[in-house]
Amino acid sequence: MRISLTINGNPVSEDVDNRTLLADFIRNTLGLTGTHVGCDTSQCGCCVVHLNGEAIKSCTMLAVAANNSEITTIEGLSNSEDLSAMQESFRRNHALQCGYCTPGVIMSAVDLLKNNPKPTEEEVRDALEGNLCRCTGYHNIIKAILDVSKAG
Amino acid sequence: MYAFEYFAPKNLQEATKAFNSFNDSKWLAGGMTLIPSMKLRMNAPSALIDLSSIEQLKGISIKNNILSIGAMTIHADVANSLDVINSLPALASLASGIGDPQVRNRGTIGGSIANNDPAADYPSAILGLKSKIITSKKEIDAGNFFNGFFSTSLDTDELIVKINFQIPESAIYLKFANPVSRYAIVGIFLSKYHDEVRVAVTGAASCVFRVNELEEGLFHDFCSSVVDKTDYGITNLNDDIHANSEYRRYLIKVMIKKAISILQKK
Ligand SMILES: Cc1cc2nc3c(=O)[nH]c(=O)nc-3n(C[C@H](O)[C@H](O)[C@H](O)COP(=O)(O)OP(=O)(O)OC[C@H]3O[C@@H](n4cnc5c(N)ncnc54)[C@H](O)[C@@H]3O)c2cc1C
Ligand code: FES
């Protein structure tokens, strides 16, 4: 099926197999490899992107179901050479080690602050329920997110 | 995942027509269960009929003490709806505890109850409240909807349009969640109406169930000592790596008592 959608502000139109997952479409067809696939079973959150402004797991959605939607990936958070506030805060707080989970965690964090600009630490931890990080122990991730919320 | 045809109809007529033009079609809602099961090839439908473009299946409204929720309403919308928070806060709280934020942004109430996972949260609210399932063919009373392990009384080509909940005087949902998946190891939905008390249990057996013996007693004396006094003889509880059946039996008792004491204070 031919699908048309907006990705990081740019319109795209592509032919896709019905069974192509949105995560694979983003990575393989569009070449936006910032979105990662960690588990492919809806558990880890490495593949989180924003679909019409809401965080979703792109490994558990069909690309055809994203027809006519607006998608933002980690590449779309900043449109210049500078990092976005959340990315910068992750860098400053050393909120990543291997970095594999990071794009998904950041997309979840941005979604959280959009809905709840001043979350408590507990609310931040709750919001990261769907994101697994095998390296950091989460502590600095929470710090980085709370820092952005305090600055905002 | 095996190949399949895909349709995204705009209304119920088109949806049913598309569904019936293939041998082995399936409705696609949030896909949070169906897509993973297709990846595992446990499901291999010849066609998916995506319900997400049918406006009639979405939305929340209240009329004459009935809260109506469209089948395609996502968990996040139920959790955040002021109508739900004000009229039936136990349901908003149930929805806010499903899975994680990304699951709540895709998963739907219709998909959840059609799937009837024995550990899912919503089925306990369907049975624990006076509710009706409105489908493309008929109205099904809550008590006749769930048919056992992952099974419902829906025909294959029948789809859930909305669920109508009669708003109770008070209600509460308590979940002892699996720390990984957030599915219920035991979940208790307790509600009080002027003429009835309902207690539904999810997660504990092969299908959600009501504890009728207890409901009667609690209607006459809404007090946790009734739970100790009543022989409600629940058998065939799940026994798995998460919790054995004795542990679940104990959780059911403790959680019902806790639910009663919380509602008493309200
Ligand atoms: C990581 C993860 C964690 C989760 N945690 C929880 C949890 O804690 N508690 C919980 O309750 N659930 C949990 N879920 C399940 C989730 O909440 C969804 O409710 C569930 O997957 C089904 O809803 P869906 O909209 O995704 O349906 P789909 O996956 O699209 O469909 C499920 C089934 O229902 C059928 N169907 C869908 N809509 C209709 C309709 N309107 N009429 C008739 N049939 C229909 C489909 O054909 C399919 O067979 C979790 C899921 C994931 C992936
Ligand atoms: S890759 Fe999507 S949740 Fe893990």
Ligand code: FES
């Ligand atoms: S930084 Fe390595 S998984 Fe999170």
